[in-house]
Amino acid sequence: MSERADAARNRRAILRAAEDLLATHGAGISLDQVAAHAQVGKGTVFRRFGSRTGLMQALLQERAVQLREALESGPAPLGPGAPPAERIVAFLDALSRLAAGNLSLLAAHERSCATDRHADPTYVRWHAHLENLIAQARPDLDAAFVAHALLGMFDADMVRRLTPQEDPGRFARSLRQLVGELLA
Amino acid sequence: MSERADAARNRRAILRAAEDLLATHGAGISLDQVAAHAQVGKGTVFRRFGSRTGLMQALLQERAVQLREALESGPAPLGPGAPPAERIVAFLDALSRLAAGNLSLLAAHERSCATDRHADPTYVRWHAHLENLIAQARPDLDAAFVAHALLGMFDADMVRRLTPQEDPGRFARSLRQLVGELLA
């Protein structure tokens, strides 16, 4: 038996509450707020997720699970089968969409993982995927480095700043252009 | 009269103390520690610098002042006169050196400016400089975007991670390579 029924129920309640509050109150929410909104004791939040960082990582993983499956076994060009260059563009486009729809979560996640954000499992997975594709497309480049550079653009502030209201497509477009230069 | 003698003395003492502690204890230092080490009341730190963020910005500005002068009126290729592509490379090399020598400060600075780090005066200046050069070298690119991408690499964790002990030149080298691709 892996998790008692009440525990599972509370876990879901906490995730939902955090989602809600992030959407309505931005990235600065406290765990007391989350606990209250989930109608749960503060201790429960920590028992389920270990820390603020743990909660944010869990939230991000939840949002990223579809993308993950698409990468591993979905249709090309996101999934396997297409040439690396196309897969890179598809992946970054997907990330752009995911980021655009989850800015507060992204910001909160960064804030929590301030120390050593490269250890986050989601980040690690994305980086490995990208590094691998880059190494195939351009074996002469420092793939790990370039992968970090590209993922670095998904900083919440960065995305917000580069997504002006009058031109919401700018971020994704400029990112594609940048990648185009690198793979040319 | 702009600042009383004791005030100026305390300002210097605080900056020195912060420098010291960053070097010896890393980026996680508290303002109480800084105040104690500077032999000054905590209130004084806040009166002089407004906030933790203000102190970190002041420290960074202090470290960056030489670079700033070199950019504005120093010899080429860092200063004016050289072709944009060369100035970009020179600038990023200079930044790499500055970052390598001030990792703790950089980390502490990021931590403090977490909210809206693009408002930091030093960042703004660097970005404007870089954007301007990129626009000259490659008018077809989104210069502001690319400038953010390049500056994004100077995240303290990133620099640390991409500067392995057995190959300390990797960061600067890979960054130059990346720039080479973009300006080709």
Next chain:
DNA sequence: AACAAAGCGGACCAATGGTCCGGTTATGTG
């Protein structure tokens, strides 16, 4: 039904950024 393990809540703790104010000191003016 009974029991043990897992879970729960919320009082509690420590750290920390930031504020306040009564007392002190530098400064320039008469």
Next chain:
DNA sequence: CACATAACCGGACCATTGGTCCGCTTTGTT
């Protein structure tokens, strides 16, 4: 030099917040 005053100082104090603890409750199994 003496004095008035504006600037300054220190550190006690405050509020917030991530995280811990422990006595009581729920779950699920035998």
